[in-house]
Amino acid sequence: MYNSVNRNSSFDPNLPELDLTHLQELLRQQAQRRPLYEKVAILGCGYVGSALGQYWQEQGHYVTGTTTSGERVASLSEIVSQVVLMKGDDATAMQSLLQGQDTVVVSVAPTGFQLVNEAIYEATYLGTARNLVHALNQAPSVKQIIYLSSCSVYGDRQGEWVDESSPVKPSERRSQVIYETEKILLQTTNENQRVCVLRLGGIYGPERELINMFRDLAGMTLPGRGERFINWIHRNDIVGAIEFARLNELEGIYNLVDDSQLTLKKQIERVFWHYGLPPVHWDTSKPSPRRKSLRVSNQKLKTAGYQLVHPQLLV
Numbered sequence: 001m002y003n004s005v006n007r008n009s010s011f012d013p014n015l016p017e018l019d020l021t022h023l024q025e026l027l028r029q030q031a032q033r034r035p036l037y038e039k040v041a042i043l044g045c046g047y048v049g050s051a052l053g054q055y056w057q058e059q060g061h062y063v064t065g066t067t068t069s070g071e072r073v074a075s076l077s078e079i080v081s082q083v084v085l086m087k088g089d090d091a092t093a094m095q096s097l098l099q100g101q102d103t104v105v106v107s108v109a110p111t112g113f114q115l116v117n118e119a120i121y122e123a124t125y126l127g128t129a130r131n132l133v134h135a136l137n138q139a140p141s142v143k144q145i146i147y148l149s150s151c152s153v154y155g156d157r158q159g160e161w162v163d164e165s166s167p168v169k170p171s172e173r174r175s176q177v178i179y180e181t182e183k184i185l186l187q188t189t190n191e192n193q194r195v196c197v198l199r200l201g202g203i204y205g206p207e208r209e210l211i212n213m214f215r216d217l218a219g220m221t222l223p224g225r226g227e228r229f230i231n232w233i234h235r236n237d238i239v240g241a242i243e244f245a246r247l248n249e250l251e252g253i254y255n256l257v258d259d260s261q262l263t264l265k266k267q268i269e270r271v272f273w274h275y276g277l278p279p280v281h282w283d284t285s286k287p288s289p290r291r292k293s294l295r296v297s298n299q300k301l302k303t304a305g306y307q308l309v310h311p312q313l314l315v
Contacts, residue, residue: 037061038102039141040246043128047074048106048203052239054079058129064097088128091135098132098139103246104184106132106147111206118173125177129184136188141294144194145185145270146245151199151231153179157294159229164199164253164300171292183255192252198241201257201296205235210271210315217268219278224288226265226280231257231296234310244306256303260313261295267313274315 038062042049045065053065053076063080067073068087076083086093088108098104108128110120136142154162154174155169170176182197189195189291204210210232233256241256262270269282 039100040064040103040105041097041101042066042080042105042107043097044106044108045072045080045083046107046109047205047208048235048238049105050076050079051205051235052105052107052242055238055239055243057081066097073075075226079260085173089123089131090134091131092130094128094135095138098135098142101139101142103144103146104132104142106145106181107240118177121174122177125181126184129181133184133188136193142193143187144196144246144249144251146196147182147185148242149182149197149199149253150175150178151201151257151294151296152292153182153199154294154296156290156292158226159293159295161295161297162255163297164255168232174189184247186253194249197247197253198238198245198256199253199296200238201231201233201255203235203238204232204314208235210267210313211275214268214271215277217280218272219280220280221283223283223286225284226263226268226282226288228288228291228293229261229295230264231294232260232313233257234314236309240309241301241306244304248304250304254304255296255298256301257296257298258308258313259298261313262313270313270314 010057020214039062040056041064042053043066045053045067049065053063056063057080062082064082064084065076065080066084066086066088067076070085084093084097086097088094106128108124110124115214118267132145152174153168153170154166155175157173168179170179186195204213237258238256241254244250245254260267265280265282271277272279298308
């Protein structure tokens, strides 16, 4: 399916304001590296894509955002220049979308929080990537592709450190699909077109606060010691890193996590102390459920010059 709404209107004052003042200041000095205004497309205007679209629109870019939900077209049209109703595995729609674009961000995911089968997952990621690669042959204007991947591609490392040079060991099919999407897109890199892969930690931010994820654990007794490491990244830093990648024409793979590197136990303690909730108790006589545990290095992105807006976990 392919439908679009083109509407350069003022923003809805009732929309939540993005807290990106600090981000704008950090990135302002980089503006000379790329044209002041560009045509940018965001494949997938969900939680992250919508925030990115609003930010770029406010900076004066012509932003085309896509959604698979007809119900979201009206609200998205308030924050981006053009809304396209399409699925990434629609080859005709993809060809039309890329025409005249300078930058393309791939921020796709199965709709909402619903459980989906592997076929839908593969169609969402691999179908989008293959159609994008095919459409690029007829879209010479595209200078950069930025793909939002996941640190889940590293698999379980039992708390050990990983960086971008570490072997990829997906522990389930969905992480394998995300990694296969990386490979498909990275193959399109050439002297005129850069591909940047950002491997994200767990995403949190406005309306996805950590308290809402942990609240139900208050006062409970959980098995183990809570020693699993979970890596997080705030939505503002995802927007910031995408813009940094665009302005500095980054290519290759970069991990995008904050500096906190806390165990699950320490994260829950920090959140519950802040909100005055009963603490979690740990039963060390029982083994912890086997879940991914790893510490992800963000040094490569910081060495490139990106300064985190929220380097520590925001509660």
